[in-house]
Amino acid sequence: MGLINIEQLLEKYDNAETSLAEEAEIRAFFAEEDVPEHLESYKLLFQYVSHAKEEQFTKDVPLLPKAVGTKRTKVYQWISVAAVAVLMLGAYFQVSQMNQKTTLDDLSHEQLMAYNQTMEVFNLVSSKLNKGSNNLGALTLVSSKLNEGAENLIHIKEFNKATNRIIKNK
Amino acid sequence: MTQSDFVKLVLPFKDKVYRLAKRLLVSKEEAEDATQEILIRLWNNNEKIEDYKNVEAYSMTMAKNLCLDRLKSKQAQNLKIVHSNYQDHNVSLQKQVELNDSVDWVSKIMEELPEQQKIIVQLRDIEEYDFDEIAKVLEMNETAVRVALSRARKTIREKLTKKHSYGLN
Missing domain, CATH: 1.10.1740.10 (RNA polymerase sigma factor, region 2, helix turn helix motif)
Structure with a gap:
């Protein structure tokens, strides 16, 4: 290929007007050994380009079979639905049980016995408590007497004052 | 599939x-x-x-x-x-060293380009894509691709010429 021809092509190349075929021609020209001095910089460029083309991706890519992945995520999604259902059922039974009123008639024989026994015990305790409170009456009596005693103390104070005066007068 | x-x-x-x-x-x-x-x-x-x-x-x-x-x-x-891509092709010829050197220059110069121009140069000069394909990949129009490519090519050559003449001196 003529030198003038290639220079024209290079100008077009710089303006990004070359077609792919023309660019291939340019590359072919620069692939040859002797290139004029003033085009040396282009040569470097195209050497680089051909070098860069050879790079390859060599890493292995683990391609997981896709079906497994989706199945697993689907199962996880349904687990949350099931959990919600269980919670709702539990709450429902809890509430309905709380709303049921239980009377003495519903209890079995043993339970009734236990109930009666505890009631007896409670009654016994409460009667003894009343007795105790009767005894407390004595305590209140004592405290009233104490108050009386305190009043008597005032008399003693008065007496003290009188004796002090007598001592001063002496 | x-x-x-x-x-x-x-x-x-x-x-x-x-x-x-x-x-x-x-x-x-x-x-x-x-x-x-x-x-x-x-x-x-x-x-x-x-x-x-x-x-x-x-x-x-x-x-x-x-x-x-x-x-x-x-x-x-x-x-x-x-990047630390240490290469060892084990070709000890002076020529090879020189070539690798200049190849490094070009790649360094290309690193300095703006991202968009890098992509365009890569797709056009190395992968040999048509302009309409590049336009599709980049989601821009063909004229803009051409302008950017021209700008990139001129920048590369300018820098390369400068470096090359330094290298000779």
């Missing part, structure tokens, strides 16, 4: 996705990671894949968006992607 069908479908363009990711993310590990994620996303979508008219363009768009997102989050964290 079975695994082997998927691999067959993806095979022609997985390297292109990787190269685009590497162009943007620079680091090899980051790029591999991004490519892997895109392939996995495609695989997880594999029922819908057949509906896409152009799986390759779709994947490239996805790659572009993913990489730009990652760059953005990296910037937000104030972390720089450091």
Whole structure:
């Protein structure tokens, strides 16, 4: 290929007007050994380009079979639905049980016995408590007497004052 | 779609996705990671894949968006992607060293381009896409693609000429 021809092509190349075929021609020209001095910089460029083309991706890519992945995520999604259902059922039974009123008639024989026994015990305790409170009456009596005693103390104070005066007068 | 069908479908363009990711993310590990994620996303979508008219363009768009997102989050964290792609091709010829050197120059120059221009240069010069394909991937119109490409090519050559003449002196 003529030198003038290639220079024209290079100008077009710089303006990004070359077609792919023309660019291939340019590359072919620069692939040859002797290139004029003033085009040396282009040569470097195209050497680089051909070098860069050879790079390859060599890493292995683990391609997981896709079906497994989706199945697993689907199962996880349904687990949350099931959990919600269980919670709702539990709450429902809890509430309905709380709303049921239980009377003495519903209890079995043993339970009734236990109930009666505890009631007896409670009654016994409460009667003894009343007795105790009767005894407390004595305590209140004592405290009233104490108050009386305190009043008597005032008399003693008065007496003290009188004796002090007598001592001063002496 | 079975695994082997998927691999067959993806095979022609997985390297292109990787190269685009590497162009943007620079680091090899980051790029591999991004490519892997895109392939996995495609695989997880594999029922819908057949509906896409152009799986390759779709994947490239996805790659572009993913990489730009990652760059953005990296910037937000104030972390720089450091690339340390040590290569050892074991060719000890002076010529090879020189070539690798200049290849490094070009890649460094390309790193300095704005993201959009990087993508366009990558797709046009390295992957040899048509302008309408690039426009589709980038979701912009063809004229804008041409303008950006021209700008990028001129920048690259300018910098390259400068560096090259320094190198000679």
